[in-house]
Amino acid sequence: MAKIIAGVGCSHVPAIGAAIDLGKTQDDYWKSLFDKFKRSQEILAELKPDIVIEVYNDHGTAFSLQYIPTFAMGVQDEFQPADEGWGPRRVPVVKGNSEFAWHLVESLILSEFDMTIINEMEVDHGLTVPLSLMFGQVDAWPCPVIPLCVNVVTYPAPTGHRCFALGRAIRKAVEEYPKDMRVVVFGTGGMSHQIHGERCGLINSAWDKQFLDRLTSDPIGLSGVPHKQYVTEAGAEGIELVMWHVMRGALNDDVDELYRVYHVPASNTAVGNIILKNRGVN
Amino acid sequence: MSKSEEYADIPGTYLFDKRACAKGYHLNNFCMSMMKEENRKAFLADEPTYLDKYKLTPEQRKAVLDRDWLRMIQEGGNIYYVSKLGATSGYTFEKMAASMAGTTPEKYRAMMLGGGRSIEGNRSKAEQAAESAKKGNS
Numbered sequence: 001m002a003k004i005i006a007g008v009g010c011s012h013v014p015a016i017g018a019a020i021d022l023g024k025t026q027d028d029y030w031k032s033l034f035d036k037f038k039r040s041q042e043i044l045a046e047l048k049p050d051i052v053i054e055v056y057n058d059h060g061t062a063f064s065l066q067y068i069p070t071f072a073m074g075v076q077d078e079f080q081p082a083d084e085g086w087g088p089r090r091v092p093v094v095k096g097n098s099e100f101a102w103h104l105v106e107s108l109i110l111s112e113f114d115m116t117i118i119n120e121m122e123v124d125h126g127l128t129v130p131l132s133l134m135f136g137q138v139d140a141w142p143c144p145v146i147p148l149c150v151n152v153v154t155y156p157a158p159t160g161h162r163c164f165a166l167g168r169a170i171r172k173a174v175e176e177y178p179k180d181m182r183v184v185v186f187g188t189g190g191m192s193h194q195i196h197g198e199r200c201g202l203i204n205s206a207w208d209k210q211f212l213d214r215l216t217s218d219p220i221g222l223s224g225v226p227h228k229q230y231v232t233e234a235g236a237e238g239i240e241l242v243m244w245h246v247m248r249g250a251l252n253d254d255v256d257e258l259y260r261v262y263h264v265p266a267s268n269t270a271v272g273n274i275i276l277k278n279r280g281v282n
Numbered sequence: 283m284s285k286s287e288e289y290a291d292i293p294g295t296y297l298f299d300k301r302a303c304a305k306g307y308h309l310n311n312f313c314m315s316m317m318k319e320e321n322r323k324a325f326l327a328d329e330p331t332y333l334d335k336y337k338l339t340p341e342q343r344k345a346v347l348d349r350d351w352l353r354m355i356q357e358g359g360n361i362y363y364v365s366k367l368g369a370t371s372g373y374t375f376e377k378m379a380a381s382m383a384g385t386t387p388e389k390y391r392a393m394m395l396g397g398g399r400s401i402e403g404n405r406s407k408a409e410q411a412a413e414s415a416k417k418g419n420s
Contacts, residue, residue: 015375060362064314065307085317085369153362155286155299192398195375196361197352198294200383201390203398228284232405236295237361265394268379 002100002177005184005281006047007247007255009215009274010130012056012188014084015267017129020137021090033271036261037133043258043275044134045142049184051097053104053146053170054127055246056188057153059084061124068154069116071166073108074123074147075101082122091128097144100177104146107173113166123147130188133273152189152240156227160245164223167249174250187247189240191262192233193269202235203270208262211241212274216257219248247276254279291406294383298360305339306358312336312346313363316370325370349373352382 016033019025025034061082063069079094108115127147135142151157158166167185174183191211194202211234214222223245230239261273286299296302312333315321325332333343345353349371354364368378380390383399393399403413 060310060314060360060366061317065303065310065360065363083317085366153298153360154303155297194295194399195379196355196364196382197296198383199292199399199404200294200379201393201399202401202404203394204401205397207401226284228289231289231295231297232292233401236292236297264397267375268394268398270398 002174002179002181002183003281004171004174004250004278005049005182006258006275006277007251008044008130008134008184008186008276009190009212009244009247009272010133010186010188011190011266011269011271011273012126012129013266013269013271014125014129016271017089017091017125017132018086020132033263033266036263037273039259040134040261040273040275041136044184047184047277048182049143050181051100051144051146052131052184052186053148053250054130054186054188055148055150055243056126056130056186057151057240057243058149059124059126059153062121063149065154068151069149070151070158071113072116072118072149073101073105074118074121074149075105076119079121079123079127079145079147081128082124084124089125089128091132092138092140094123094127094131094141094147095144096146100144100181101146103177104170104173107176108166108169111169111172113169118147118149121147126188130186134186148246150243150246152242157239157242159227160223160225160242163242163245164220164249167246167251170246170250185247185250187244189243190234190238191241191270191272192235192238194235195237195268197236199235201268203264204233204235204238205262205264205270207233208270208272212260212262212272215244215248215274215276216255219245219253223248251276252278252281291408293404293407293410296355302358302360304358306342306360308337309342309346309354309357309359310363312338313359313366316366322370351378352384355382
């Protein structure tokens with residue numbers, strides 16, 4: 001039987017991907033950030049995931065405003081890194097797992113989460129930057145990745161509570177899968193940032209830190225935080241953090257925080273990473 | 283949960299909501315077209331003619347031609363789309379951000395390296411006014 005081992009929250013700042021791809025990780029601006037992620041990579045290696053379900057958002061790359069699915073899942077065996085205007089990132093192709101993804105889609109829809117089903121889709125920095133941060137610069141990603149896209153660009157994003165409930169439904173779907181598989185769920189985006197308007201550049205470290213703390217101490221209460229608080233306190237684009245609730249909902253009530261990173265700034269954004277392990281699961 | 287109208291008191295913030303998405307649809311479609319090299323070339327070679335293909339309002343059209351980033355956002359542009367025009371036009375994101383914030387790229391960079399724009403005084407228009415009055419008095 002498949003089981004969820006751990007959850008990862010991780011920012012997906014595009015400039016981090018560019019710094020990796022252009023060999024700038026040892027530059028003064030970037031070194032202290034990348035040093036903090038070395039331990040994250042060691043922990044992911046120890047967790048030995050057989051598959052990752054990665055919750056992320058597309059940034060006007062695979063989707064335009066023509067279609068705006070609230071929740072969508074990629075069900076093919078392969079997803080190419082997208083050209084976002086400066087050439088595709090020099091990262092491995094993302095391999096999916098069609099059989100497992102179709103199982104998830106079927107189970108989720110029957111659990112009343114009406115996923116949009118995506119056969120063909122290129123994946124942007126929202127998906128590939130957390131893979132780079134968690135797995136480093138590799139010739140092939142260590143395991144297949146199931147992309148789960150959430151609309152957080154056009155208001156309203158799904159509520160935190162709804163995202164948490166989706167995580168619960170994912171956990172049920174994973175536990176129904178008959179093959180032995182170690183699953184890690186990534187929730188990506190955030191932390192505080194605003195990249196438009198006169199309030200551009202907003203960072204709120206105190207708010208970010210309480211968000212990281214409450215993922216362990218008060219996850220259900222945290223998932224009830226209204227959208228307006230994200231936009232006000234964490235900046236308009238900080239609303240991406242609702243995607244972390246999908247990850248948290250997929251875990252058990254009791255988790256152990258294995259590690260966290262918090263760093264300001266990367267470009268316009270506060271960078272966060274947290275690794276939560278289901279208690280009692282080996 | 284708040285309807286989008288209830289965000290109007292947050293300063294310097296333009297929620298990409300039902301009004302913006304409807305108003306900015308063609309503007310954002312134009313920006314999306316900048317993902318393709320052939321379109322970038324055609325646009326830069328003759329901007330007015332290229333823009334004729336999109337149903338932009340006069341304000342949107344002027345904002346694009348002027349590279350007025352804040353105005354594009356105010357006219358329904360979404361930052362993820364508008365920034366594709368930024369890249370096409372040789373603007374770094376920092377330069378666009380500084381322009382929207384009404385400052386220089388150097389000052390914007392220094393602000394980010396110093397921990398970013400503080401939340402204090404920036405939660406609501408009322409708080410912002412109180413904060414600036416306080417600074418004026420000190």
